[in-house]
């Protein structure tokens with residue numbers, strides 16, 4: 001009798017282990033732009049959550065703006081929700097892309113959650129390996145903004161202010177998750193900067209190449225844009241309505 005029980009238990013655990021492995025199979029992380037259609041269209045994901053994970057003292061200033069900008073271009077009839085959470089990332093010196101990915105997948109959940117798309121915006125303490133970098137997009141659902149470097153980017157007399165810079169960088173990195181510029185499609189409009197792949201040549205676009213660097217104040221005259229320009233929006237519309245073909249989509 002005891003042997004029988006042992007065998008049954010063993011079989012049961014083997015079976016549940018097998019199913020467990022399958023359901024915990026790592027979700028494909030993709031490249032920035034790999035979940036662009038998942039946001040732009042509503043075919044599978046009717047709702048979206050933007051998760052802001054921030055270190056204590058690093059509260060994001062552009063949560064509502066990010067929601068607004070995504071609402072303007074994405075089709076989410078069930079709504080876009082802001083979810084914010086304070087996290088002790090336990091790294092406060094230098095981050096590389098793997099550190100950002102590791103932190104996001106350690107502290108956050110899957111990007112594709114039945115009918116809900118989940119994107120993660122991390123606001124850690126510390127700087128990127130290249131300390132001139134203000135923000136990065138590291139996979140299809142993950143960006144990070146380095147507020148310590150954003151502060152350095154504030155201009156003399158507070159122009160541009162660090163808040164302006166953070167707003168622009170936040171929307172800029174979200175734009176990369178939407179595939180801008182030419183990350184997962186080829187635009188019929190010539191607006192990608194030839195010397196800065198994946199970026200706009202228009203300084204009035206939030207996708208302008210200088211926006212994610214501490215040099216931002218040196219390259220932009222006037223106010224810093226926090227909106228996609230008409231060319232960016234035309235690309236997003238083309239992707240959404242299928243007239244622009246998209247590659248590398250995790251779901252489509």
Ligand SMILES: [Zn+2]
Nearest residue numbers: 172176199212
């Ligand atoms: Zn960029």
